[in-house]
Amino acid sequence: MKYSKQRELILQALKDNPVHPTADYLYSCLKDANPELSLATVYRNLNLLADNGIINRVSGLDGSAHFDHNTHKHYHFICSKCNKVYDVPYDIAPDLEARTTAATGLKTESADVVLHGICPDCQKLYN
Amino acid sequence: MKYSKQRELILQALKDNPVHPTADYLYSCLKDANPELSLATVYRNLNLLADNGIINRVSGLDGSAHFDHNTHKHYHFICSKCNKVYDVPYDIAPDLEARTTAATGLKTESADVVLHGICPDCQKLYN
DNA sequence: CTAAAATCAATAATGATTATCATTATTGTT
DNA sequence: AACAATAATGATAATCATTATTGATTTTAG
Numbered sequence: 001m002k003y004s005k006q007r008e009l010i011l012q013a014l015k016d017n018p019v020h021p022t023a024d025y026l027y028s029c030l031k032d033a034n035p036e037l038s039l040a041t042v043y044r045n046l047n048l049l050a051d052n053g054i055i056n057r058v059s060g061l062d063g064s065a066h067f068d069h070n071t072h073k074h075y076h077f078i079c080s081k082c083n084k085v086y087d088v089p090y091d092i093a094p095d096l097e098a099r100t101t102a103a104t105g106l107k108t109e110s111a112d113v114v115l116h117g118i119c120p121d122c123q124k125l126y127n
Numbered sequence: 128m129k130y131s132k133q134r135e136l137i138l139q140a141l142k143d144n145p146v147h148p149t150a151d152y153l154y155s156c157l158k159d160a161n162p163e164l165s166l167a168t169v170y171r172n173l174n175l176l177a178d179n180g181i182i183n184r185v186s187g188l189d190g191s192a193h194f195d196h197n198t199h200k201h202y203h204f205i206c207s208k209c210n211k212v213y214d215v216p217y218d219i220a221p222d223l224e225a226r227t228t229a230a231t232g233l234k235t236e237s238a239d240v241v242l243h244g245i246c247p248d249c250q251k252l253y254n
Numbered sequence: 255c256t257a258a259a260a261t262c263a264a265t266a267a268t269g270a271t272t273a274t275c276a277t278t279a280t281t282g283t284t
Numbered sequence: 285a286a287c288a289a290t291a292a293t294g295a296t297a298a299t300c301a302t303t304a305t306t307g308a309t310t311t312t313a314g
Binding site: 088105112115 | 204
């Protein structure tokens with residue numbers, strides 16, 4: 001993996017961004033200040049970084065893939081109104097892999113948990 | 128919701144099918160015996176049945192929506208090799224909604240859990 | 255039986271993502 | 285510093301799952 005300033009830019013933007021952005025959203029944030037950047041490059045680099053374990057790809061939320069610079073084990077909450085993503089600590093449901101294997105015999109390697117609801121910001125708006 | 132023989136057919140096929148099929152897979156199973164059936168009809172009816180709570184739409188597995196005639200609370204395991212889906216009992220991680228709210232304050236309405244691994248059939252094949 | 259409403263099949267359109275391709279940038283080496 | 289080898293880029297076309305549209309047909313209420 002060679003250096004590229006685009007990759008540097010994308011990684012930094014992800015680290016500065018707490019909302020678990022999609023490729024498209026990240027592109028829309030960056031393109032004004034970086035008109036030479038292309039959407040394909042954003043997709044390419046997010047996938048490359050995720051494949052190398054430097055960031056986390058979070059699928060199964062809402063049809064689009066989201067990206068997360070937090071590579072520790074944790075779960076996600078997505079707001080059904082605004083689609084913002086929040087982190088949820090691992091210990092609300094620890095050891096799901098082992099528990100699944102114990103209950104079903106299915107050899108389990110990883111577990112994704114997605115909680116759905118309405119975030120505090122949207123609660124206020126829709127009152 | 129009026130009666131239609133296509134809907135009857137699709138619902139019955141889903142009940143007979145333990146693998147949590149996608150719309151596309153269900154269509155490929157039915158089209159030979161029912162050449163008049165169209166893929167759009169399968170999509171339309173699966174969504175309609177799911178919206179009315181008669182069946183369950185399972186998203187977040189692998190990019191395609193899967194459908195499940197089991198409407199009880201439970202979780203899913205998907206095989207990373209063959210993409211077959213298995214049911215996992217609810218009690219491996221009960222009360223995730225309440226636990227999330229307790230841990231984070233996020234008002235949570237539903238919880239999806241997806242386990243990943245290799246199913247027994249594929250374990251045999253890849254030994 | 256007739257008309258309004260729901261349904262249908264076929265196909266065009268959409269949205270997210272990936273592949274292609276000619277060009278450019280990075281790297282380790284003469 | 286020039287040199288190939290390779291990886292990365294921008295622009296755009298292609299793909300895949302799904303949804304919308306359209307005009308014809310079927311079902312049910314009156």
